[in-house]
Amino acid sequence: MVTIKDVAKVTxxxxxxxxxxxxxxxxxxxxxxxxxxxxxxxxxxxxxxxxRNLVVQSSKAIGVxxxxxxxxxxxxxxxxxxxxxxxxxxxQMEYSLxxxxxxxxxxIYSEVERLVYGSVVDGIILLYSRLNDRVTNxxxxxxxxxxxxxxxxxxxxxxxxVDNDNVTAAKEITTHLIEKGHRKIAFIGxxxxxxxxxxxxxxxxxxxxxxxxxxxxxYKIHAEFLKSGGRExxxxxxxxxxxxxxxxxxxxxxxxxxxxxxxxxxVRVPHDVSLVSFNNLYLSQITRPALTTVDVQIxxxxxxxxxxxxxxxxxxxxxxxxIIIPHQIIYRDSVNGVx
Amino acid sequence: MVTIKDVAKVTxxxxxxxxxxxxxxxxxxxxxxxxxxxxxxxxxxxxxxxxRNLVVQSSKAIGVxxxxxxxxxxxxxxxxxxxxxxxxxxxQMEYSLxxxxxxxxxxIYSEVERLVYGSVVDGIILLYSRLNDRVTNxxxxxxxxxxxxxxxxxxxxxxxxVDNDNVTAAKEITTHLIEKGHRKIAFIGxxxxxxxxxxxxxxxxxxxxxxxxxxxxxYKIHAEFLKSGGRExxxxxxxxxxxxxxxxxxxxxxxxxxxxxxxxxxVRVPHDVSLVSFNNLYLSQITRPALTTVDVQIxxxxxxxxxxxxxxxxxxxxxxxxIIIPHQIIYRDSVNGVx
DNA sequence: CTGTTAGCGCATTCAG
DNA sequence: CTGAATGCGCTAACAG
Numbered sequence: 001m002v003t004i005k006d007v008a009k010v011t012x013x014x015x016x017x018x019x020x021x022x023x024x025x026x027x028x029x030x031x032x033x034x035x036x037x038x039x040x041x042x043x044x045x046x047x048x049x050x051x052r053n054l055v056v057q058s059s060k061a062i063g064v065x066x067x068x069x070x071x072x073x074x075x076x077x078x079x080x081x082x083x084x085x086x087x088x089x090x091x092q093m094e095y096s097l098x099x100x101x102x103x104x105x106x107x108i109y110s111e112v113e114r115l116v117y118g119s120v121v122d123g124i125i126l127l128y129s130r131l132n133d134r135v136t137n138x139x140x141x142x143x144x145x146x147x148x149x150x151x152x153x154x155x156x157x158x159x160x161x162v163d164n165d166n167v168t169a170a171k172e173i174t175t176h177l178i179e180k181g182h183r184k185i186a187f188i189g190x191x192x193x194x195x196x197x198x199x200x201x202x203x204x205x206x207x208x209x210x211x212x213x214x215x216x217x218x219y220k221i222h223a224e225f226l227k228s229g230g231r232e233x234x235x236x237x238x239x240x241x242x243x244x245x246x247x248x249x250x251x252x253x254x255x256x257x258x259x260x261x262x263x264x265x266x267v268r269v270p271h272d273v274s275l276v277s278f279n280n281l282y283l284s285q286i287t288r289p290a291l292t293t294v295d296v297q298i299x300x301x302x303x304x305x306x307x308x309x310x311x312x313x314x315x316x317x318x319x320x321x322x323i324i325i326p327h328q329i330i331y332r333d334s335v336n337g338v339x
Numbered sequence: 340m341v342t343i344k345d346v347a348k349v350t351x352x353x354x355x356x357x358x359x360x361x362x363x364x365x366x367x368x369x370x371x372x373x374x375x376x377x378x379x380x381x382x383x384x385x386x387x388x389x390x391r392n393l394v395v396q397s398s399k400a401i402g403v404x405x406x407x408x409x410x411x412x413x414x415x416x417x418x419x420x421x422x423x424x425x426x427x428x429x430x431q432m433e434y435s436l437x438x439x440x441x442x443x444x445x446x447i448y449s450e451v452e453r454l455v456y457g458s459v460v461d462g463i464i465l466l467y468s469r470l471n472d473r474v475t476n477x478x479x480x481x482x483x484x485x486x487x488x489x490x491x492x493x494x495x496x497x498x499x500x501v502d503n504d505n506v507t508a509a510k511e512i513t514t515h516l517i518e519k520g521h522r523k524i525a526f527i528g529x530x531x532x533x534x535x536x537x538x539x540x541x542x543x544x545x546x547x548x549x550x551x552x553x554x555x556x557x558y559k560i561h562a563e564f565l566k567s568g569g570r571e572x573x574x575x576x577x578x579x580x581x582x583x584x585x586x587x588x589x590x591x592x593x594x595x596x597x598x599x600x601x602x603x604x605x606v607r608v609p610h611d612v613s614l615v616s617f618n619n620l621y622l623s624q625i626t627r628p629a630l631t632t633v634d635v636q637i638x639x640x641x642x643x644x645x646x647x648x649x650x651x652x653x654x655x656x657x658x659x660x661x662i663i664i665p666h667q668i669i670y671r672d673s674v675n676g677v678x
Numbered sequence: 679c680t681g682t683t684a685g686c687g688c689a690t691t692c693a694g
Numbered sequence: 695c696t697g698a699a700t701g702c703g704c705t706a707a708c709a710g
Contacts, residue, residue: 001458044456046452046453046456046457047457048393048457048458049457049458049459050389050392050393050398050458051393053389054387054389054390054393059389061437064438066419074419074420074423075416075419075420075620075621075622076416076419077414077415077416077419079419080405080414080415080416080418080419081414083438083440084440087438087439087440087441088440088442091439091440091441091446091450094453096437096454096459097437097438097439097440098400098435098436098437098438099403099422099426099436099437099438100426100430100436101422101423101426101427101430101436102426102430103427107430111430113385114385114388114433115435117383117385118385118386118387118388119340119387119388119389120388120435231625253621253622253625256622256625256626257625259627260625260626260627260629263627264627281414282414282592283414283592283595283622286592286595286596286599287595287599288598288599288602288603290599
């Protein structure tokens, strides 16, 4: 390994000078800078990250923690996409991206402890938002920089987060259904302890209320992602006396499952029931029919969260921010007019 | 930050003793071990990873590099799944997982340089295998520990890799089609410079040959993932004078696209054409019809690659290994008998 | 069984 | 503008 000393020796300067050149300190003559840089290149010098981190007490790394992977939810293409977004800025800023996956909540918690106490990362991005989350509380208590992708359940004003305006988005897409003449509209959401689910549910209800359509408990269903993307949910819906003509699903992947189940029961989309969902995953354009869905700009969620976090680590005391990524409805073929 | 010195002071021993306790050195009396441990807990001591890494010249971290993310291929749920597998062992071994995403090949290359030269990671897992890959060559030349998930194009005996027996798997599933009476069987593969595509294509041909079915160039199509999962490919196939009755697709997600396009053209699966594919992604069971596909045990690919890599970093000079993960055909509803 | 010494590679005082 | 000295937190000989 070639160190700062080696290039110092070759150049005939002191190690500290080399260090200053690396930092591009203004108090070094352009002359020597050039010489030192040339030597660095020639010797193939590369700064040792650990040594540097040790002295500056920072790691130039951010941790990303995924939701507990006990379930299949992780197979959602949502994740690679946020990671791409995050990765694009970490790369650009020359940060490392440390990923933390864990089967159980305990595993995740202990890993986060290691990341924080061991000075492995300077900040953390949480890819989920759960009620009474130990990790969130831990981070908050330690006053460790972190941002949530999604909306925090509690301490909303203390936490920096980046999210979509999910209630508005949900309201808009539900309204789209209403404008197409639908009045019997159901809601199929994922795990009810995810805040997204809640928000999108709220938007759905808002739209109905605004249109003067009474909400109906039987039309609002929470399906665990695990269960074949809402197979049960659909069966319930179809067994009702008045079957809905429109369904809003909170995720494209789940919508795919819903659609399959629907058609299995001889219900055709969009002919018999219209379907809308969220995320605009790649797969939503290759399903048949292609899904009308709201593009939440997953990549951008990642980009902004990383930027916000890095800013926060660089500048502690930065106040908590709330970053809302705009959404957009992508109209495709899963919705029909009715009446 | 509470350091080793602090707990030394409190316990009335020297820092080195504390260090030995951390390493659980046998040459420390159980007596003092207990005392030291108690003090550590009381003070909330946590080892500083950077300091430790600096002296032992290792980072207890492995890097995972994703394929260049210019295209949508990354939206394949394959990736979160391998990551989960890798993460499970890194967690268990108390390693960190550093993820490297990059839009372009250059970005990836420079990032890998940083990881290697900067001693950021002890080893690297490559989540792709490409011909004449700069990164692979770099790693090979530097003699830096790495393993490939998939099969290397060159230097196969110098590189540790974990893969499925893709040609056999492809042969088996194609044979399944043949046994069901199909003789006009097409192949739709992804990007042709991916080795998987090649191998699965070879298996496909092998099966045909063995059954005495002549292969036909027009039946073998490579579709870029980007293009709506093979829309073009399907159109080509359907415009042939003798339309195939069976299609093997190299990936579930692409198969979904193929299926949609097929049905758009009024061709029903499996009634008119049977479809088989690869990966057994979650989505393959919620499509309609559910896909007959080969389960390649993505999670296990991750686990084994991480294990192999860590072993290799711990024990340089470890010979290159070849780890084959068994596959299994999952029979579902996308295949019909014919004749 | 334990303490002392030295040093990992680098950034940062403080002198000059 | 540059060099010498010091220390980040920890491990690893070398002594005892």
